[in-house]
Amino acid sequence: MVIKFNCLxxxxxxxxxxxxENVVYAEIGRNSDGTIKYAYPIVEPKINYK
Known part of the structure; x- marks a missing residue:
């Protein structure tokens, strides 16, 4: 899941x-129980339009 924060x-x-520097998006992955598995900043989300 990608989250856009309203701050850097x-x-x-x-x-x-x-x-x-100063990115506002983070890629977040969760375990099956809902806890966070990983989270890191990304430049911008990659959206595939069909």
Whole structure:
């Protein structure tokens, strides 16, 4: 799940050495019991339109 925060939440470190600062989106994964499995900032969500 992707969440957009209304504030700046962090940086994204890219594989080529670039750093994107002040991102507002986070990718969040949950376990089957609803607890958070992982959460990290992302530059922007990838939306596939059909």
């Amino acid at each position: 939440i962090g940086r994204v470190y890219h594989g080529d050495g670039r750093i994107t």
